[in-house]
Amino acid sequence: MLKFDHVSKVYKGGKKAVNDLNLEFNKGEFIVFIGPSGCGKTTTMKMINRLIEPSEGTIYINNEDIMKKDPVKLRREIGYVIQQIGLFPHMTIQENISLVLKLLKWPEEKRKARAKELLSLVDMTPDYLDRYPHELSGGQQQRIGVLRALAADQPLILMDEPFGALDPITRDSLQDEFKKLQKKLGKTIVFVTHDMDEALKLADKIVILRGGQLVQCGTPDEILREPANEFVEEFIGKERLVQAKPNITTVEQIMNPRPITIMSGQSLTEAITLMKQHRVDSLLVVDENHVLEGYIDVETIDQNRKKARLVGDVILPDTFAVEKNALVRDTIRQILKKGMKYVPVTDENNRLVGIVTRTSLVDIVYDSIWGDEAAAE
Amino acid sequence: MEVLKDLIYYFTENGSYVWEQFFRHFLMSAYGVLFAAIVGIPIGILIARYHKLSGWVISLANIIQTIPALAMLAVLMLVMGLGTNTVVFALFLYSLLPIIKNTYTGIRNVDSALLESGKAMGMTKFQVLRMVELPLSLSVIMAGLRTALVITIGVATIGTFFGAGGLGDIILRGTNAEDGTAIILAGAIPTALMAVIADVVMGWIERKLLPVKKKKGTTEELEKATV
Structure with a gap:
């Protein structure tokens, strides 16, 4: 699909920006350039x-x-997203999205339909079509920026640190959304970033560059397991290498398989007793099939002590859960980033199978520091 | 009080004459600006593209601007003779600087990220100009026309010495007449009024052409929509 054959770039004044690059990528790959x-x-x-x-x-x-x-023709066939977003302030969202189509001389009707269709891809309602970019939040603007690059169904999309200027939470959700979108649409993406977390999260293939030279090219796992040299190791960072230990890869391996649970039909008194017994401050709520419904914690019980009697009355339904096959490094990152105390683990039917707590993290760190020595003895 | 009475008398007696001169005066200024726009905007675009030329071109326009109006008109008269054309040409020269400068600034100030976006999306150079640069710099270019128009309305008053007519005729007549205060005012007030109105109207158009609509406009629209 995309191939670099002995490519070099020398700027005026003899500065060599890229030196003899040889790379080849397949269709549908998410390629991240990092350095x-x-x-x-x-x-x-x-x-x-x-x-x-x-x-x-x-x-x-x-x-x-x-x-x-x-x-000009080449560029119309390649999507392009930049960090500064670059939406045209004098055009509505619809005009912005369908600009390439206009350049390709699509009729007005089709352009409008396409813009609407694209908006639905990122769960935005059609009433955004007639708004102007400055009326949208940064995250929404970059969603439009991405849609604009998808408009003509370009098979190849170039992205230059597209999420770099967004706040961490928006960036995280946009990354998730975009990765899903990419898989669904089967686009080939060339993505530039300097954020290793972003690269590990999104990439099918990571290309590490330094001083215009290729240092290493491989899948995230390959790079984590076998960093080519010290530079790569340093660039990835020690703690990520620890997280990538080959013997602990999925959440299932590190989770506590017996989380403390309660059913929504039980009373709050029972809940308190259970908490005291196990010395915890929150309980996961499940139904009779062990499907996760939410959680309760000691503060909500305390606030609603007079009014409510059953667990079901005070349940907090939004729980963030991970699947048991999720990678440990992703989960750890989420725990640390969102400052969560624990993450419930579910199987594919949303049934609760375990819990990852901060204590589990301590175990991993302990393992990685002393585990090898213990095994050697 | 006497002067005010005289003034009103002058207007009632010579209303159509004053109006005629007012219109003539305005046309001279407008033509000057119009021709300057036709020449100046493309020059502004050109020097924004070829950045190295900008210093030369803008210095030249600056020099033109510093020549006193009377001197400029006198020199032009030597070449072109008396008449309206000479004055319009002088007004054209005076309008060049603000128009070139503002076009240049407007286009240079378009966010480079937008230019890169446009280019990377597959716009030709002309499309970038038409769809991105011009719409985004239109209000700044308009501000240049506004300055130019106000300047030319002032300068056009001197046109009377070179046989071009306009409100300057009335003022000149007032200065020649004995006790001509009212007549001078009858020429000066409409001139000032024209400059102020031109400034206000052009300012309004300039705001209308702002690429990013102000928040106020959108809330008004929203209110309309909810009603």
């Missing part, structure tokens, strides 16, 4: 749609040399 600033990742990406022209070597898209194509 410290000035490593040539953005230059490499911009050479793909000829915003920057390579000095040497050839880039092929579907076996076609991009230098032999008309740059």
Whole structure:
């Protein structure tokens, strides 16, 4: 799908931004270019749609040399998302989304229908179509930015730190949303970032660059397990390498399989007794099939002591749960980032099978520090 | 009090004459600005593209601007003779600087991220100009036209010395007449009024052309929608 063949870029004044790059990617892959600033990742990406022209070597898209194509035509076939979002402030959301279609001379009716269809992909209602970009939040604006790149159903999309300017929570949810979207639509993505967490979360393939040179290219797991050299190790960071220990990969392996549960039909007195017995401050609520319904904690019980009698009356329904096959490193990150005390673990039918607490994290850290020695003895 | 009475008398007696000169005066200014826009806006776009030219072009326009109006008109008269055309040409020269400068600034100030977006989406250079740069700099260009129009309305008053007519004729007549205060005012007040109205109207258009609609506008729309 995408191939770099001995590609170099030398800027005026002899500065070598990219040096003899050879890479090949398949269709539908999520490729992340990562490296410290000035490593040539953005230059490499911009050479793909000829915003920057390579000095040497050839880039092929579907076996076609991009230098032999008309740059304007080439760019219309490649989606592009940038960190500054770059929505046109004088155009409505609909005009922004369907701009490429306008350049491709689609009729007005079809453009409108397409914009509506795209909005539904990110769960935004059609009444946003007639609004202007400044009326939207940063996260919404970047969603539109992404949709704009999808408008003409381009098979290849370039993204230059698209989520870099968003706050951490918005960034997290946009990453999740986008990864799902990418899988669903089967797009090939070239994504530039300097955030290792982002790269590990999104990438099918990570390309690590340094000073215009390729350092390592591989799947996130390959890179975590076998970092090519010290630079990569340092770049990934010690704690991520620990998290990536091959013997603990899924949540199921580290979870506590016997979480304290209660049913919504039971009384609050029972709940308190249970909490006291097990010395915990919250209980997971399940139904008779062990399907997770929510949770209660000691504060809500205290607040509603006079009015409510049953667990079902004070249940807090929004619980964030992970599937038992989820990767440990993702889960840990979520626990740490969202400052949660614990995460319930469910199976594919949303039945509660265990719980990961901060204590489980201590176990992992203990294991990684002393586990090897213990095994050796 | 006497002066005010005289003034009102002058207006009632010579109303159509004053109006005629007012209109003539306005047309001269408007033509000057119009021609300057036709020449100045493309020059502004050009020097925004070829940044190196901008210093030269803007200095040149600056020099034109510093020549006193009377001197400029006198020199032009030597070449072009008396008449309206000479004055319109002078007004054209005076309008160039604000128009070129504002076009240049407006286009240079368009966010580079937007230009990159446009280019990366597959716009041709002309499409970037038409769909991104011009709409986003229109209000700044308009501000240039506004300044130019106000300047030319002032300068056009001197046109009377070069046989161009306009409200300057009335003022000149007042200065030549014995006790001509009322007549001077009859020429000066409409001139000032024209400048103020031009400024207000152009300012209104300028606001209308702002690329990002102000919050107020949108809430009004929302209110309409809910009613």
